Every structure is written in C-alpha cells, then in structure tokens.
Amino acid sequence: MQPQAFSIDLGLNNFSGPIPCILNGASFLDLSNNQFSEPIPPNFTSTMQRLNYFSARGNQISGMIPSFIEGMNSLTVLDLSRNNIGGIIPLSLGNCIALKALDLSKNRLSGGIPTSLGLLRQLQTMHLSNNNLSGEIPSSLKKCASLETLDLGHNNFSGYIPTWIGKSFPALRILSLRSNMFTGNIPAQLSNLTSLQILDVGQNCLSGSIPQSFEDLVAMKKTNLNLSYGRTGTYYNENLLVSVKGLILEYTRTISLVICMDLSRNNLSGEIPKGLTSLLGLRVLNFSENHLTGKIPDKIGKLALLESLDFSKNQLSGIIPLSMSNLTFLSYLNLSFNNLWGKIPSGNQLQTFQDPSIYIGNSGLCGSPLPNKCVDDETPHTPMPIGGDLEKDKEEYEMRWFYSAIGPGFAMGFWAFCGVLILKKPWRIAYYRFFDDLENRLCFNCHCS
Structure with missing residues (x-):
C-alpha cells in the first residue's frame, strides 16, 4: 500500500543553510522566500515521483538545475526563480510532460532554450527572463500550443521574432521579449493573437514600421477583463515585470488588469497607425525612443482607460490633439523631444500635468506649463470631442491666429x-x-x- 500524499509548506520563513532532505511522498513542497543556499542535493527528490508542486523561489540556491528532475512525471509547477542557479537548462526538463508552469527567471542560466521544451504540450506559463540566455527562439516551441505566458525578457536572444508565434499560441496573453537583441521587423502575424493583453518588445534592435494589423488585437479592445486569469497550475500565481509610468513594476495578482503595448527603444520608423485608437482597453502605451514621424493620431482620446502614455524621443510633428484632454485616467504623460508645435491643450486631466519636462524638447510648443506663452493665451482652449478631425483642429488653430492679428x-x-x-x-x-x-x-x- 502506497503512503498517502501530503503537503509541506515552509515558505516565508528565515530558514538558511542547505536544503534538507524532506520526507518522501510529498505532493506539494514549498520552500520559497527563505535563505536556503548551496546546490540542491542530488538525493533530494530521488523517490518523489508524486511531487506535483515544487517551489524554491526567492532563496540563494547555487549550482545547476539537477538532472534527477527528469523523473518527476507528475510535476505541474516548477519554480526555481530568484536564485543563483547557473549552467544550462537541461534537456531532461522536457521529460516533465505534465508541467503547466515553468519559472526559472532571475538566475544565472546561460546557453540556449533546449529544443526538448517543445515536448511540454501542457505548458501554460514559461518564465526565463533575467538570465544570460542566448541564441534564437527554437521552432520546437510552436508545439506548446497551450502557452498563455511567454516571458523571455532581459536576456541575450537574437535573430528575428518568429512569425509562427502568431499562429501557434491561440491562448497567449503575455508576450515579453524585452531587452534582448532581436532584429528585423515586428511580425504583422502577432495580430492573430486574439487573447494577447501584454505585448512588450521594447529595448531591442527592431526596425521597420508598426504593423497596421495591430488594430486587430481583439483582447486589447476589451474593457471588461477576465479577472480569473493569472493562476496557472496548482497555487501558482502569474507574475511579470512591466515598464509603467517610467518605472519597472512587478504585477502578480493584478496582472489580469494590465493591457499594455510597449515598443519602446527600438529603431522603428513611419507613422503611428491611426487604427490603434480602436484598442479601447489599452492602459499602457509606450512608443518612446524610436524614429517615428507624422502626427499623434487625432482620435487618441478614444483610449479612455489609458493610464500611461509615452511618445517621447521620436520625430513626431504637428499639434497635440485636443482630444487628449479626454484621457481622464491618464496619470503619466511624456511627449518630450519631438517636433510638436502649437498650444498645449488644457482642461480635464491635462491641466493636472504641471511638469514642463513632459513637453521639453519641442521648440514650437507654447502655453502652460511651459514658460513661453502663446499669443492667444486669453482665448479659452476647450476640449475637442472624442473622434475630432485633426485637419479641422489645425484650421481652427490657424484661424485664431488670423483673427487675433486683424484687430491690432x-x-x-x-x-x-x-x-x-x-x-x-x-x-x-x-x-x-x-x-x-x-x-x-x-x-x-x-x-x-
């Protein structure tokens, strides 16, 4: 008769030293957020075929990922994140065919992603961010059709972003490739990811234009979110680092509330597609530090839930659309270092932004909070209705100057x-x-x- 399975939860303590050999037969083992150090002992899980959940997150464990892990056929969650584990990701990890959540982020892993990970057909979450991994994304991963989170940020991956990502992961909600060395264009096929809520490809070497097809990202149009998203496997809570409001913030239980598009710090050119203003669920939009030209879409005010907007350090021109004053949830704005001109709109949320650095580097702008005043400062600047016409906006602005000069x-x-x-x-x-x-x-x- 086999012994009854049991759970061991030693998380959130101050245990230190080497990891002890735990009693056999455990199905749930949580050693997270302690001060365990040294490598995982080779006989640690030699008879733990029943282990379903194993977390040693947030310790000081060193050494390598042990090879005995291939015998854990029942393992659904493996979380070794936030340690000092080095070496490569072992090929044997592909034998854990029941895995739903794999989190190896914030370690010192090197090498590439082993092709054997394509055997993990039930995998829903993969976090490999903040390591020293390199190479290209292997095509074998396209077999992981259940993926909801693919987080490869802050590594040294290179090559093109595979076009097959847009076809192979119908349930993908998070795609983070931030801070790598990816080149080429952003694949237009990513617009096929109808569940995508977070797209972060910032800080790479991407070029070309922003795909017009991004207006078809279905999940980014939704204003009612799936609040149940964020839990994968047994007791595993999703987590992700997101650049928001000029800061890097970690989201865990509230990750389902985040709808973000971050294409910042690349070599993108061309205009901002007007169709992006149909993504009504967006809360974070960051296109900063590229080579974008043209005008800010005049219907930007339709993005009513937007909380963080950063178009800084581009080559955008024209006036700031009056419809921007309709962004009543906006708490972070940066339009600095462009070629914008005209009077800064006021009213509603915009009048709360009194930091001149938001608009610095646009020599043609005038009005509060900048020190240079406009000629028609006494003329009230009323907000433009959502969906206003940019050409009409520009014509009204020019007519104000004309009539203000007639009298004198x-x-x-x-x-x-x-x-x-x-x-x-x-x-x-x-x-x-x-x-x-x-x-x-x-x-x-x-x-x-």
Missing part, C-alpha cells in the same frame, strides 16, 4: 494714416483738395449726361 493690424494702420494727416499740414490740404476735385468731376459728368 487695423488699429495700427488707421492711426498711422490719421497721424500723418494731423502732423503734416501740406498732406492734409492735398488730401482734402483731392476729394473736392473728385466731387466736382462727378457732378460735371452727371450734368453732361
């Missing part, structure tokens, strides 16, 4: 003429004689007719 111009011309007549007596006499002669001629012509 007329007054100056009138008094210049009258002043000459008052001060110059010969000119005044000649002026009146001209009208007397003109009257006589008109009367003469009438008499003759």
Whole structure:
C-alpha cells in the first residue's frame, strides 16, 4: 500500500543553510522566500515521483538545475526563480510532460532554450527572463500550443521574432521579449493573437514600421477583463515585470488588469497607425525612443482607460490633439523631444500635468506649463470631442491666429494714416483738395449726361 500524499509548506520563513532532505511522498513542497543556499542535493527528490508542486523561489540556491528532475512525471509547477542557479537548462526538463508552469527567471542560466521544451504540450506559463540566455527562439516551441505566458525578457536572444508565434499560441496573453537583441521587423502575424493583453518588445534592435494589423488585437479592445486569469497550475500565481509610468513594476495578482503595448527603444520608423485608437482597453502605451514621424493620431482620446502614455524621443510633428484632454485616467504623460508645435491643450486631466519636462524638447510648443506663452493665451482652449478631425483642429488653430492679428493690424494702420494727416499740414490740404476735385468731376459728368 502506497503512503498517502501530503503537503509541506515552509515558505516565508528565515530558514538558511542547505536544503534538507524532506520526507518522501510529498505532493506539494514549498520552500520559497527563505535563505536556503548551496546546490540542491542530488538525493533530494530521488523517490518523489508524486511531487506535483515544487517551489524554491526567492532563496540563494547555487549550482545547476539537477538532472534527477527528469523523473518527476507528475510535476505541474516548477519554480526555481530568484536564485543563483547557473549552467544550462537541461534537456531532461522536457521529460516533465505534465508541467503547466515553468519559472526559472532571475538566475544565472546561460546557453540556449533546449529544443526538448517543445515536448511540454501542457505548458501554460514559461518564465526565463533575467538570465544570460542566448541564441534564437527554437521552432520546437510552436508545439506548446497551450502557452498563455511567454516571458523571455532581459536576456541575450537574437535573430528575428518568429512569425509562427502568431499562429501557434491561440491562448497567449503575455508576450515579453524585452531587452534582448532581436532584429528585423515586428511580425504583422502577432495580430492573430486574439487573447494577447501584454505585448512588450521594447529595448531591442527592431526596425521597420508598426504593423497596421495591430488594430486587430481583439483582447486589447476589451474593457471588461477576465479577472480569473493569472493562476496557472496548482497555487501558482502569474507574475511579470512591466515598464509603467517610467518605472519597472512587478504585477502578480493584478496582472489580469494590465493591457499594455510597449515598443519602446527600438529603431522603428513611419507613422503611428491611426487604427490603434480602436484598442479601447489599452492602459499602457509606450512608443518612446524610436524614429517615428507624422502626427499623434487625432482620435487618441478614444483610449479612455489609458493610464500611461509615452511618445517621447521620436520625430513626431504637428499639434497635440485636443482630444487628449479626454484621457481622464491618464496619470503619466511624456511627449518630450519631438517636433510638436502649437498650444498645449488644457482642461480635464491635462491641466493636472504641471511638469514642463513632459513637453521639453519641442521648440514650437507654447502655453502652460511651459514658460513661453502663446499669443492667444486669453482665448479659452476647450476640449475637442472624442473622434475630432485633426485637419479641422489645425484650421481652427490657424484661424485664431488670423483673427487675433486683424484687430491690432487695423488699429495700427488707421492711426498711422490719421497721424500723418494731423502732423503734416501740406498732406492734409492735398488730401482734402483731392476729394473736392473728385466731387466736382462727378457732378460735371452727371450734368453732361
């Protein structure tokens, strides 16, 4: 008769030293957030075929991922993140065919992603971020059709972003390839990921334009989110580092609330697709530090849930759309170092942004909070209705300048003429004689007719 399975939870303590050999037969083993050090002992799980959950997250474990892990056929969650584990990811990890969550992030792993990970057909979450991994993304991963999270950020991966990602992962919600060395264009096929909530390819060497097809990212259009997302496997809570409001924040239980598109710090060019304003669920939008040109989409105000917007350090031109004042949830804005001009819109949420650095580096901008005032500062700047026309917006702006110049111009011309007549007596006499002669001629012509 086999012994009954049991759980061991030693998490969130101050245990130190080597990992002890735990009693056999455990199905749940949590050693997370302690101070265990040294490598995992080779006989640690020699008879733990029943182990379903194993977490040693947040310790000081060194050494390598042990090879005995291939015998854990029942393992659904393996979390060794936030340690000092080095070496390579072992090929034998592909034998854990029941795995649903694999988290090896924040270690010192090197080498590439083994092709054997393509055998993990039930895998839903893969975190390999913040290591020293390199090479290309192996095509064998396309067999992991259940993936919901693919986090490879902050490594040394290179090559193109595979186009097959857009076809192979119908349930993918998080794609983070941030801070690597990927080159080439952003695949338009990523728009086929109808469940994608977070797309982060920032800080790479990507070029080309932003795909127009991104307006078809279905999940980014939703304003009602699936709050149950974020738990994978047994007791495993999803987590991710996201660049938000100029900071790197870690999201865990609230990850389902984040809808983010971050294409920052690349070599992207061309204009911002107008269709992106249909992604009504977006809360974070970051296109900073690229070579984008053209204008800020005039319907940007449709993104009513936007909390963080960063278009800084590009080559954007034109005026700031008045519809931006409709972004009432906006708490972070950066439009600095572009070629924007005209008066900074005010009203609603925009009037709360009093930091001039938000707009610095745009020599043509004027108005609060910048020190250089606009000519028509006394004219109220009312918010533009959502979906306003950019050309009409520009025409109204130019007409304000035209009419504001008519009055002073007329007054100056009138008094210049009258002043000459008052001060110059010969000119005044000649002026009146001209009208007397003109009257006589008109009367003469009438008499003759």
